[in-house]
Amino acid sequence: MSRNVLHVENVTMQFGGVVAVNNLSMDINEGEIVALIGPNGAGKTTAFNCVTGVYEPTNGRIDYMGKTIVENYPSGKMKRSYAGENAGLYTKRVVNTPDKITALGIARTFQNIRLFKSQTVFNNVLIAMHMRRTSNVFSATFRLNMKEENQMRQEAMELLKIVGLEGVADELATSLPYGQQRRLEIVRALATHPKLLLLDEPAAGMNPQETEELGAFIKEIKDRFNLTVFMIEHHMNLVMGISDRIYVIDFGKQIAEGTPEEVRDNPAVIAAYLGVDEE
Amino acid sequence: MKKTTKNLINIALLLLMFVGLYFLEQHFGRRSMLITVLKKGAIYALIAVSMNLLNGFTGLFSLGQAGFMLVGAYTYAVLTIPMAKRMAVYQYYDGGIINFTVPTIVGILAAGALAALLAMLIGMPVLRLKSDYLAIATLGFAEIIRAIIQWDTLGPITNGSNLLKTYPTFKSVIPVFAAATICIGVIVLLINSTYGRAFKAIRDDEIAAEAMGINLFHHKQMAFIISSFFAGIGGALLAMYQGSLQANAFKASMTYEILLIVVIGGMGSVTGSVIASFLFIACSEWWLRFLDTETYLFGGTVKLPLLRSGFRMVVFSVVIMIVVLFFRKGIMGEKELWDLFTPKKKKEGIKP
Ligand SMILES: Nc1ncnc2c1ncn2[C@@H]1O[C@H](COP(=O)(O)OP(=O)(O)OP(=O)(O)O)[C@@H](O)[C@H]1O
């Protein structure tokens, strides 16, 4: 069995009285494409936000490459109002800001596209390379880092070529059509040199043909950059087409896990999706 | 255009500017209104650009500019008053307790350094919180520092609420422009560096910036310190321009003036801030002065209505309202002057 990349253990995220993620455990291994699906409001994005450090989970632990990056237990006011499971199982608190987690090798895209809106397509990618700089503010201001700067620019251009956006490199990122903005977000994430790529609804708003192309694109970059991919998606064709395994959650709780075939025939999954539009 | 040609053109333009200034000064004289406005305008340009670095380029709202200028102005003045003159300046404090004098340039750099140090101390607790707190903290800082400087116990250093004077000043417009040009040049270089891109990323979207591995606190702190450094230098230059110094002049209204310049020029435009600074100073010191003077026409028989002391500020307030209501992006928006001269590449067929 290949190496474990992401280990999510008993993670609960409670907002006030709302338990958005409820005792969720997941494992993702090197080289896999794993999908996280579930009805609207199931807690998928919240789970991503816990992994990437945007939210601090109320309880539970998250390991990346065998190292704990997030751990917490209910404390303070939450101690009394905690409505999840496994209270008392965790006793440590490990916090990492999102930038630290990105630096460890986890990059993400956003469900509601978050490009740097005043910046060009090219600069959006370039900004993601700032993290790996060796220059300090002095050497960068006085252009003593030209070698590094030129390398960054060259790599940014190469990345843009992979998605065919090199022709619009100098356009404002927000002037691109929707599908290209989503691809730009993926390229921008790649510029941080991730090992694990989290995609939050990468095909949202795409037509069937674009969605199919996106599936091929995800597989292509996975092989090219040796990635592990963890993806939230509603388009079932895409999910079934490229995933090795699927986690299904509803009301924050896992209701199924398995290969696309196993999940498709699972009665609990069918029940959860009943009445929910299948796109 | 190639980078080297661009640089050559810039250097040529700068040289041209200084030659022009030289002849203007020769022709009109150092004490003429035009030269006075140019001097003060250049200093305000630097201060406005330093504020824009923080408010316009990094998206942090700070209201401490007058405070950092005050720190810079006092640091400079206190350190550079010649030994022989100290007895007279610090007459109520036995000549003060500082018994050394540093060269002008050291004084200016020290002014920036102390302002930067204070910014670091303020930023440490505040910049980890939501951005709104920075405005409150810096505003409070500016008020407190003004009170501290006038505090009698510190009199042997700051001369309390008495004037500081006889420190070295400049006579010609050239050194002011040289100092302001160098400082603004450094800020422009910073803005166009990888750190400047990170600042703009934070301004555009903090969450995305953080997800791209940019440490928010570290970069906000950096922008705040650098902005304050140049505000401190601006304060030192302002002290030199004024020739004498009193803490009371550095009120919150001074910060609002600079904020107004930044907004009129365009948040996120260096050239906008520079143009707006000269316009603002020219209006307030020169072109709109007549609004404050009672004027009689026809041999003193007819008094022009409205013109009296204070009316200038009324007009200014109206201008501010018009700008805020109808020209929210300012003169330049986020563009720079040179963007207007670079023809936009023809859009290729990328539209859906
Ligand atoms: N910051 C927050 N504060 C309070 N409640 C929140 C917060 N973030 C999410 N929630 C709640 O948590 C639940 C799960 O939201 P989440 O965005 O994770 O769902 P999702 O599975 O991503 O849904 P969708 O498919 O619509 O994107 C929702 O009920 C939402 O209202």
Ligand SMILES: [Mg+2]
């Ligand atoms: Mg979501």
